[in-house]
Amino acid sequence: MNPDPVYERLRELSWRRPLTAAEQAQLQTWLRAHPEAQPEVEVELALAQALGSLPAAPVPSNFTARVWQAIERADGPPARATGWRPVGWWRGLFPRVAVATVVIGAGLLVYQHYEAGQQVALMKSFLAVTESTSLADPKVIEDFEVICQLRPPILADKELLELME
Amino acid sequence: MPVNLDPDATLMLRAKQGDGGAFTELVEKYKQPIMNLAFRTLRDLTEAEDLAQAVFVQVWKAAPRYEATAKFSTWLFTIARNLCLNEIRRRTRHPAGSLDQTREDAEDQPLYQVEDKRVAPASEELLRGELVEKVEAALAGLPENQRTALLLCRQEELSYEEIAAVLGCSLSATKSLIHRARETLKLKLKPYLQTGFWEEKK
Numbered sequence: 001m002n003p004d005p006v007y008e009r010l011r012e013l014s015w016r017r018p019l020t021a022a023e024q025a026q027l028q029t030w031l032r033a034h035p036e037a038q039p040e041v042e043v044e045l046a047l048a049q050a051l052g053s054l055p056a057a058p059v060p061s062n063f064t065a066r067v068w069q070a071i072e073r074a075d076g077p078p079a080r081a082t083g084w085r086p087v088g089w090w091r092g093l094f095p096r097v098a099v100a101t102v103v104i105g106a107g108l109l110v111y112q113h114y115e116a117g118q119q120v121a122l123m124k125s126f127l128a129v130t131e132s133t134s135l136a137d138p139k140v141i142e143d144f145e146v147i148c149q150l151r152p153p154i155l156a157d158k159e160l161l162e163l164m165e
Numbered sequence: 166m167p168v169n170l171d172p173d174a175t176l177m178l179r180a181k182q183g184d185g186g187a188f189t190e191l192v193e194k195y196k197q198p199i200m201n202l203a204f205r206t207l208r209d210l211t212e213a214e215d216l217a218q219a220v221f222v223q224v225w226k227a228a229p230r231y232e233a234t235a236k237f238s239t240w241l242f243t244i245a246r247n248l249c250l251n252e253i254r255r256r257t258r259h260p261a262g263s264l265d266q267t268r269e270d271a272e273d274q275p276l277y278q279v280e281d282k283r284v285a286p287a288s289e290e291l292l293r294g295e296l297v298e299k300v301e302a303a304l305a306g307l308p309e310n311q312r313t314a315l316l317l318c319r320q321e322e323l324s325y326e327e328i329a330a331v332l333g334c335s336l337s338a339t340k341s342l343i344h345r346a347r348e349t350l351k352l353k354l355k356p357y358l359q360t361g362f363w364e365e366k367k
Contacts, residue, residue, distance in 0.1 A: 043359065047350055053297075
C-alpha cells in the first residue's frame with residue numbers, strides 16, 4: 001500500500017474512530033491526487049465502519065448487583081489503604097505455624113525415642129561384655145614369665161622328610 | 166502518584182479506601198466494554214457474563230494493591246484479557262466442554278438472538294445481520310492477540326501505547342498485530358466489504 005504519510009495518518013485514524021468531516025474532505029482531496037488507491041481505500045473504510053458498527057454484547061440489567069453479590073460471597077470489603085489486614089494475615093499464618101509445630105514436635109519425639117533406644121542397647125552390650133570377661137584365676141598365669149622365655153619349638157624339616165620318603 | 170490522575174483512577178483510589186459507590190460507578194462505566202471483549206473472545210454469552218463479573222470481583226479484591234501508575238482502563242483490560250486467556254487455556258485442557266466446538270456445529274446460526282419486534286424485517290436489516298455475522302466469524306478466526314488488539318483499538322478506542330501495555334508487547338509489535346488483523350479481515354471479507362453497505366457516512 002502507498003506509504004504516503006497523509007494517507008497513513010488518515011488510515012490509522014479510521015482504525016480507531018469514524019473520520020470527521022474535515023478528515024474525510026482531506027481524504028477525498030488525497031484520493032483525487034491518487035485515484036489508483038480508490039478501491040483499496042474504500043475497502044479500508046468499509047472494514048473500519050463494519051468493525052465500528054458491530055453490535056454490543058447484551059449486558060444483563062442486574063449485572064452490577066450480581067458483581068456485588070459475588071464480591072460478598074468472595075470475601076467482603078477490601079482492606080484499607082495500608083493493604084495489611086491483621087485478621088486475614090493471622091488467618092493465613094496460623095495453620096502454617098500449627099503444622100510446623102506438629103512436625104517439629106513429632107521429630108523431637110522420634111529423636112528422643114531413638115536416643116533412649118541407643119542408650120539401652122549400649123548398656124546391654126556393656127553388661128554382656130563385663131559378664132563374659134571375668135578375670136582368670138591367677139594360678140593360670142603363674143609360670144607366664146617362664147613360658148614367654150621358652151624358645152620357639154623346633155619344627156620338623158618338611159623338605160628333608162619329603163626327600164627321604 | 167501521577168499529578169494528573171484520570172477520573173477512573175480517582176474512582177479506583179476511592180474504591181481502594183472502601184468506597185462502594187465509586188466502585189459501582191466504575192462497574193457501570195466499564196461493564197459494556199468488558200462484556201464486548203469477553204463475548205468476542207469466548208463467543209458464549211453466559212461465559213462472557215461470568216467472566217466479566219469475575220473481572221470486577223478481581224478488581225475489587227486487588228483494590229488494596231492498586232497504584233495509579235497507569236490509566237485505569239489499561240489495568241482493567243489487562244485483568245480482563247488475562248482471565249480470557251485463562252478460560253481459553255482451560256478449554257484447551259478440557260476440550261469436551263469447548264463452546265467453540267458447539268459454535269462450529271452451529272456455524273450457520275447467529276451468535277446470539279436479539280428479539281426482532283417488527284413484523285416484517287426490512288431487507289437492509291437482513292443484509293446487515295448477514296454482514297455482521299460474517300464480520301463476527303472472521304474476527305473469531307483471528308489469533309487472540311490480533312483480535313484483542315483490534316477490538317481495543319476500534320471498539321474501546323485505547324491508544325496504541327495502552328493496547329501495548331494490555332498485551333505486554335512493544336508499540337511496533339502492537340501496530341503490526343493490528344495491521345495483520347486488518348489485512349486478514351480484508352482478505353476474508355472483501356466480497357462483503359465491496360457491497361457498499363459499510364461506506365462511511367458523509
